[in-house]
Amino acid sequence: MNSLDGKYRPYPPIALPGRTWPDRVIAHPPIWCSVDLRDGNQALIQPLGIDAKVEFFSLLVGIGFKEIEIGFPAASETEYAFVRRLIEENRIPDDVTVQVLVQAREHLIHKTFEALAGVKRAIVHLYNSTSSVQRRVVFRKDRKEIIDIAVEGARLVQQSAAALADTDVLFQYSPESFTGTELDFAVQICEAVADVWQPSRERKIIINLPATVELSTPNIYADQIEWFCRNFDYRDASIISIHTHNDRGTGIAAAEFGLMAGGERIEGTLFGNGERTGNADIVTLALNMFSQGVAPGLDLANLPQIARIVARNNQIPIGARHPYAGDLVFTAFSGSHQDAIRKGLAARRVERAPLWEVPYLPIDPADIGRHYEPVVRINSQSGKGGVAYILEDHCGYQIPRDLQIEFSQIVQEICDETGKELTPSEIGEVFRAAYMPDEPFRLGNHETRCDVVNETTSLTCVIRQGDASREISGNGTGPLSALVNALREAFGFQLSVLDYHEHAIGEGQDACAISYAQCSVDGKPPRYGIGIHRSTEVATLISVISSVNLSIQGSDEAGEVERPRRIRQIEEQNNGAG
Template sequence: MKNVNKYARGYFMPPVTSLKWTEKEYITEAPTWCSVDLRDGNQALVVPMNLEEKLEYFKMLVKIGFKEIEVGFPAASETEYTFLRTLIEKNLIPDDVTIQVLTQSRDHIIKKTFESLKGVNKAVVHLYNSTSVAQREQVFKKSKEEIINIAVTGAELLKKYAAETEGNFKFQYSPESFTGTEIDFALDICNQVLDVWQPTAEDNVIINLPATVSMSMPHVYASQIEYMSDHLKYRDNVILSIHPHNDRGTGIADAELSLLAGGQRIEGTLFGNGERTGNVDIVTLALNLYSHGVDPQLNFENILEIIEMYERVTKMRVHERQPYGGKLVFAAFSGSHQDAIAKGMKYHEEHESDTWSVPYLLIDPKDIGREYEGDVIRINSQSGKGGIGYLLEQHYGLDLPPKMREGFGYSVKNVSDQKQKELMPNEIYDIFIQEYVNLISPVEFIEYSYTKSADYQTNVTIRYKEQVEEISGSGNGRLDAISNALQTRLGINYKDLSYKEHALETGSESKAVSYVGITAEDGKVYWGCGIDVDIMTSSVKALFSAVNKMVD
């Protein structure tokens, strides 16, 4: 591509090696989660949410289990100020939930922020200012000392107004654009803010290190976080928070590696909505933990309800391939995948396993409110016999013999290919009925009778070439006798009659289903299916169906 030399690496590695995080295998406990959907997420919408939509969204976040929720920048907008006041005055904030508000390091903004918090039980006041080389040189045109002064002044103002305002307040500081800031400078400015706040075990504070722009590979961000964690003052009294964006598509990796590196808290949004390519997706992060047997302390058992609310109030869309939430993320169209999943599900059911290990499915879809039939096995021209057979069995109780599944699978794929569409279970069932069940042309079965001496003697009434007639045959069983009568009358030969039967339903109105396969002289196998309240009659109908496919 052109102009590759114009892109220099704008991030800064720590001055010493920080790789202790690489020795850890996985995250062992959930971080503190802070949703920033109502601030970072809302400001990234084409049409920001109105008051009613923000209230509905807030209630859903509470229902999911968030204990910290950033609700806005109350001093910057009358809408956000009103939203915050509504939450407080209508007592909509549960006792175990802490709201968070954002403020710049400016006296009048900080003052109005605390005014907006009047009457709140507890809140995090989040102070930020930009610290990166690009911001200092191009936007603010200030020296490092001047940037530090902005942060320290803001920290002092937070202490001042918090002391004058009734309520319980926790302080948070973010060196915005942390990833483009020299690490020692980021450490210096954070430590000077901490010197102002003097955190204690009873009155701890939050230092938030945002990947405002994701600029490096995830291991670099993790090393930056580890270095900061190792060198921050008052570390035991500091909650180290991570706020990854997704510019490089590595927001999840940035977050997970940073939790290994000392991060204790994550700021993100549902489904990753946020500026540019978005914030880190908390749904994915939480369910990644869940897939490792770690309780994320957030409840996504009703993920479809959450998606419905999210799409309706944000006017955004959860992509079909979005991890966990997307409509197609559990779907298997590939024949080999479907076969493995169907066999895995059956194994899981038969062995009553306490652990989940079904091929191709990271977690059990039912645990987040998804359904196997609608979400897992999906049929198109790429599908195979295993998935098609699985759907017939799950929806209609039809347990086809393996060889019959193979032949039927080709029929279904051909229909899907011709129509260029996915086929629903009812469409697959209709194809099966039309092609295999109780076929009456060119030979229609009407009734039969039999006697038994040394072998079975049978008389069968049929309709053939529009004429009703009776044919006779003998064999070592009733079905064999009927089969021999048919071969004689029609002048055909086949061998290796395969047979399977099972009950189709339970109760007084139960039916029997039978499957019969016959092998012609050229080796081709023809299958038929019979369904009837009488098991023997269903067998005869299955045989006639197979013969009709052979002579048609």
């Protein structure tokens, strides 16, 4: 592997003085042409059947494609029958132009136009291979002979189009393997085809310049596009189309650079399916534009549903890290990332700024039908910010900072021991189990009386301990301090409240209160307890009793706080789940 022995060589750079494409930006969307039903379909282990192709076509129309390559009707009976079904069942909207691919061969051209009978408007996409290696190795023909093939194909397409009554036929030519073709020859053969078709500014042809095989860095592809546009005599009478593949993993970048270099049209597939490593990924290209403030002209607002349909028909799963559509792309496991996302989302709610600025999230997941649920996912690498976000987003709990730190350690320990990720519902359950223990003490009925003149509150309540009950009473400045004094007197605790917070959860009739009380009992480390109840007063009392319970439950022999029984059960369930 380390010794190349001259087997490979670098792709030569393009001599292009004064190149302008690096200074340009993509300010408007291109003409989009989906080739899922041709280029994407032929790359499938099991090509689509006619019914699946019809469903896929409807999906593409719904997304907003106005140009759709529907196949290679001369290649097989299935392809031919699909084209006929779309036409005969009037499934092609008036504002959608279908495109068909055909090699520059007479019998294939005749079959293709036979398939198009009755269509209102179509693009006939003619191609032949032009690269130096294909000319030498595959066809064993010189430049003139390759041009003759293209010119004869162009004539046959033109003649057949003239004979197709009531159909508006547009012409497209691809010098296949453009990236492996000498630039002067690419211009020469495209001009020879254009000489036959005689385009004008009013009726343009499409010149498609495919990176059929990605051979170079994307900047060189952009140089090729700009060089071609500078030197092609019919530039004003043509639409320059970009069709990249992903052999080097830079097909999307090459397509973007190609647009900057003069391309006006993109051929690609949803999620990049195609031969070998795939085509240009139109979903990613479109949403890249969207993230830069450019409306892409495609409706991807329900991207999860689109992804499900495409994956089911292609029988190819969409990767978890696939840009925008992957299950994990709007997910943060890192604690620092989770904290930044949580703060960014909180700032948006407060500032109500129109500009989307949230760390680690290039776009708002809601814009493409994704939800905030997967933004933060909890495993052993997560931090306090992520755990706090989950509790707030899913449960409505706005826990104090010290409690965030303490609880995140519990979560991390569970994830470490089980090797599993905790779901939001499990995190909420663990939180309640950790901070609402029901032993040894439970709150029974209680009564409070307020002395308005003396600004004091008296409390009488029942404390249950196992099967026993005990009535205790105390006075204070409010229910909280009255309960603290009652517990001190009844049980002899050295009890003090170090921190207390409360807030509402939910709205209207479903609203309730949550209270967080951090208490110190008999000099032991302070512990937080929580109380949740429709009554704010009851939630307050429960939070104090929860804190006392945690303090007096004691520590294990290692000095660590013993986990409540329900947490141990959750750990055991997760350990047995895999």
